[in-house]
Amino acid sequence: MTHSNQKPLSLFLGRLLRRSELAQAERQAVLGLKSQVAQVRAHRDIVLLGDQVNSCCLVVDGLAARFDQLADGRRQLTALHIPGDICDLQSVVAPVASWGIEALTTTTVLHVPHAELKRVASEHPGLALAFWRDTIADASILAKWVVNLGRKSAQSRIAHLLCEMGVRMEQAGLGRRAAFAFDITQNQLADAMGLTAVHVNRTLQAMRGDALVRFAGRTVELHDWDRLARIAEFDPAFLQVMRGERELVDA
Amino acid sequence: MTHSNQKPLSLFLGRLLRRSELAQAERQAVLGLKSQVAQVRAHRDIVLLGDQVNSCCLVVDGLAARFDQLADGRRQLTALHIPGDICDLQSVVAPVASWGIEALTTTTVLHVPHAELKRVASEHPGLALAFWRDTIADASILAKWVVNLGRKSAQSRIAHLLCEMGVRMEQAGLGRRAAFAFDITQNQLADAMGLTAVHVNRTLQAMRGDALVRFAGRTVELHDWDRLARIAEFDPAFLQVMRGERELVDA
DNA sequence: CGTAGCTTTGATTGTTTTCAACACATGTGG
DNA sequence: CCACATGTGTTGAAAACAATCAAAGCTACG
Numbered sequence: 001m002t003h004s005n006q007k008p009l010s011l012f013l014g015r016l017l018r019r020s021e022l023a024q025a026e027r028q029a030v031l032g033l034k035s036q037v038a039q040v041r042a043h044r045d046i047v048l049l050g051d052q053v054n055s056c057c058l059v060v061d062g063l064a065a066r067f068d069q070l071a072d073g074r075r076q077l078t079a080l081h082i083p084g085d086i087c088d089l090q091s092v093v094a095p096v097a098s099w100g101i102e103a104l105t106t107t108t109v110l111h112v113p114h115a116e117l118k119r120v121a122s123e124h125p126g127l128a129l130a131f132w133r134d135t136i137a138d139a140s141i142l143a144k145w146v147v148n149l150g151r152k153s154a155q156s157r158i159a160h161l162l163c164e165m166g167v168r169m170e171q172a173g174l175g176r177r178a179a180f181a182f183d184i185t186q187n188q189l190a191d192a193m194g195l196t197a198v199h200v201n202r203t204l205q206a207m208r209g210d211a212l213v214r215f216a217g218r219t220v221e222l223h224d225w226d227r228l229a230r231i232a233e234f235d236p237a238f239l240q241v242m243r244g245e246r247e248l249v250d251a
Numbered sequence: 252m253t254h255s256n257q258k259p260l261s262l263f264l265g266r267l268l269r270r271s272e273l274a275q276a277e278r279q280a281v282l283g284l285k286s287q288v289a290q291v292r293a294h295r296d297i298v299l300l301g302d303q304v305n306s307c308c309l310v311v312d313g314l315a316a317r318f319d320q321l322a323d324g325r326r327q328l329t330a331l332h333i334p335g336d337i338c339d340l341q342s343v344v345a346p347v348a349s350w351g352i353e354a355l356t357t358t359t360v361l362h363v364p365h366a367e368l369k370r371v372a373s374e375h376p377g378l379a380l381a382f383w384r385d386t387i388a389d390a391s392i393l394a395k396w397v398v399n400l401g402r403k404s405a406q407s408r409i410a411h412l413l414c415e416m417g418v419r420m421e422q423a424g425l426g427r428r429a430a431f432a433f434d435i436t437q438n439q440l441a442d443a444m445g446l447t448a449v450h451v452n453r454t455l456q457a458m459r460g461d462a463l464v465r466f467a468g469r470t471v472e473l474h475d476w477d478r479l480a481r482i483a484e485f486d487p488a489f490l491q492v493m494r495g496e497r498e499l500v501d502a
Numbered sequence: 503c504g505t506a507g508c509t510t511t512g513a514t515t516g517t518t519t520t521c522a523a524c525a526c527a528t529g530t531g532g
Numbered sequence: 533c534c535a536c537a538t539g540t541g542t543t544g545a546a547a548a549c550a551a552t553c554a555a556a557g558c559t560a561c562g
Contacts, residue, residue: 050488068398071484076401078394090387093380098391098489125376129344132383136341139390140349143329146393147319149400150327150445154550185508194401199550201510233322237301238349294539405518436540450518452542 002034008060008110009033011084011172018171018241019137020130029120029127035112040103047088049100055111057087062107063183066099067191077192078145079138080104080165084172090135092117105183105218137240144238149194152233154203157193159232162213162222167236178225183218253285259311259361260284262335262423269422269492270388271381280371280378286363291354298339300351306362308338313358314434317350318442328443329396330389331355331416335423341386343368356434356469388491395489400445403484405454408444410483413464413473418487429476434469 013030016022022030035058040046046057049069057064059081066079066087078099081087087101092114103109121128141164148157166177175181186204190197207213212228214221222228264281267273273281286309291297297308300320308315310332317330317338329350332338338352343365354360372379392415399408417428426432437455441448458464463479465472473479 066394068394070398070402074402076398078397090390093384094387094391094491096488096491098486098491099394122376125373125379128376128379128383132379132386133344135383135390136345136386139341139386139393140345142390142393142397143317143319143350145397146329146400146445147321147327149397151321151325187508194397196551197509198511198552202550205510235349237347240345240347240349438540447519448541449520449543453518456542 002036002113004032005035005037005110006031008037008058008108009035011060012058012086015084015172016130016134019133020126022126022130023124026120026124026127026130029124033112033116033120035110035116038109038111040107040109042103042105042107045100045102046107046109047097047099047101049097051097051100052095053088053091053097054095054115055113056089056091056117057101058110058112059083059085059087060108060110063104064107064109065102065104065188065192067102068099075102075191076194077102077188078142080161080192082165082168082172083174086112086134089117089131089138092121092131104185104188133240140238140240154193154195154199155207156232157195158189158200158203158207159212159228160234161189161192162220163225163229163232163234163236164239166222166225167239171239171241177222179219179221181218182215182220253287253364255283256286256288256361257282259288259309259359260286262311263309263337266335266423267381267385270384271377273377273381274375277371277375277377277381280375284363284367284371286361286367289360289362291358291360293354293356293358296351296353297358297360298348298350298352300348302348302351303346304339304342304348305346305366306364307340307342307368308332308352309361309363310334310336310338311359311361314355315358315360316353316355316439316443318353319350326353326442327445328353328439329393331412331443333416333419333423334425337363337385340368340382340389343372343382355436355439384491391489391491405444405446405450406458407483408446409440409451409454409458410463410479411485412440412443413471414476414480414483414485414487415490416471417473417476418490422490422492426470428473430470430472432469433466433471 009031013027046064047053061083064081064087065077067075067077069075091097121131148160165182166180169175169180170177186200187197190200211223260282264278297315298304312334315332315338316328318326318328320326342348372382399411416433417431420426420431421428437451438448441451462474
């Protein structure tokens with residue numbers, strides 16, 4: 001059933017507010033978006049590669065990933081999405097998907113129809129701008145991934161991803177950067193980093209032995225943030241969050 | 252001096268029209284953008300890494316690239332830009348650059364002030380949408396680069412880039428996909444593909460011996476498009492051009 | 503408690519990098 | 533017009549990094 005889901009939508013609103021200032025009416029428009037909840041089990045595809053979609057996926061709980069796939073079935077993840085993220089906001093204006101979306105863990109998503117998003121964007125130009133900015137933030141991460149895949153060692157890549165996720169989780173209010181929920185298999189990690197699962201395994205072992213990282217249950221702990229950031233050459237600027245004025249919302 | 256440069260701007264308008272329908276008034280607004288011409292010699296940086304900019308770079312002639320850089324100076328290109336492209340449209344709403352722009356060949360650029368772009372975007376919501384779509388098209392290429400860097404061999408990567416550039420040049424009316432101007436050094440190619448110049452050299456030799464590619468002066472010739480596309484697993488869908496309805500402009 | 507998926511291990515192979523050197527073209531100033 | 537510097541393309545040998553293949557433990561879940 002399609003109806004208003006204020007609590008999950010306030011997560012998304014929070015994400016928008018980290019990068020754009022929105023008037024009260026605009027905030028209400030976001031919270032009033034009609035949408036539909038769904039649960040997806042781990043390892044299932046939420047959007048199939050090449051699907052034509054008419055709604056966006058807002059992650060409410062869990063972890064999702066955008067991916068592309070080669071002819072032989074090998075996958076490359078192109079983005080990780082945490083609660084509050086819309087995985088495919090770009091599909092609103094470019095509905096021919098050349099990607100797929102996969103649930104990495106059991107994930108709750110909100111399907112928000114394109115029609116709803118188009119409506120609020122045209123009624124509130126400030127929202128159109130905020131959506132544009134949101135897309136740009138995703139693209140900025142994508143550009144950083146290109147650098148990591150193109151020029152960094154396995155260890156540096158993994159370190160960078162961990163730093164990225166730590167800061168994002170912290171910003172989203174979902175944990176501390178030094179310890180946060182990150183329930184990902186080494187296979188999935190390999191698909192994100194352009195490596196094999198075996199090599200990810202050995203690299204993680206080395207990092208663990210070096211007291212840099214520990215996966216504990218569904219959580220990851222970063223024991224030495226500074227050293228990890230140095231190995232990763234991590235500079236959070238690319239995450240494009242407005243400093244200071246992080247207004248939070250209580251819906 | 253800042254003034255109207257209709258001819259170069261019509262290149263950009265053409266690019267917008269390949270993905271968005273624009274009313275007459277919106278087209279005129281684009282052509283009327285105030286801007287400033289500049290020439291940059293090959294290998295010079297147009298925008299320094301981390302610069303705060305207040306204008307966008309529209310490529311009029313030549314070849315430019317967006318890049319990021321590691322601490323040791325090694326570069327990774329994250330996008331190639333041909334005439335008609337705006338290298339950093341995203342900077343309009345995210346002016347803190349976490350990237351640089353480099354002239355690969357001697358390049359003519361048009362500096363279009365953010366203020367101008369913001370003005371036309373707010374006066375014409377259709378343009379704001381077209382800008383968003385343009386950003387998304389760039390991001391879609393970026394996602395494809397992630398896949399190439401993460402999961403493909405040197406030869407497949409290079410083949411994919413050549414196919415991508417061929418189709419883009421053809422769409423922009425700047426050549427045929429099988430033969431187009433591409434005046435890039437093997438060093439620059441290496442920076443784009445996440446390889447070393449030495450390995451690019453050897454890979455190109457193999458492809459040349461295989462009658463796939465030939466660099467002749469400042470142009471490249473793709474002698475067997477189908478085979479090249481197969482090696483690259485190239486599917487042009489990610490370039491997100493509206494099929495058929497490619498309206499052209501005469502300014 | 504059995505099973506499927508995940509992590510770990512070892513041995514081997516293959517791709518790509520690194521380092522060093524040389525050939526070749528291009529453009530510049532004397 | 534030549535001498536020279538610089539950047540670009542090319543080659544070879546060695547080393548490093550990551551992939552591949554195969555198999556064995558481990559864990560979580562039904």
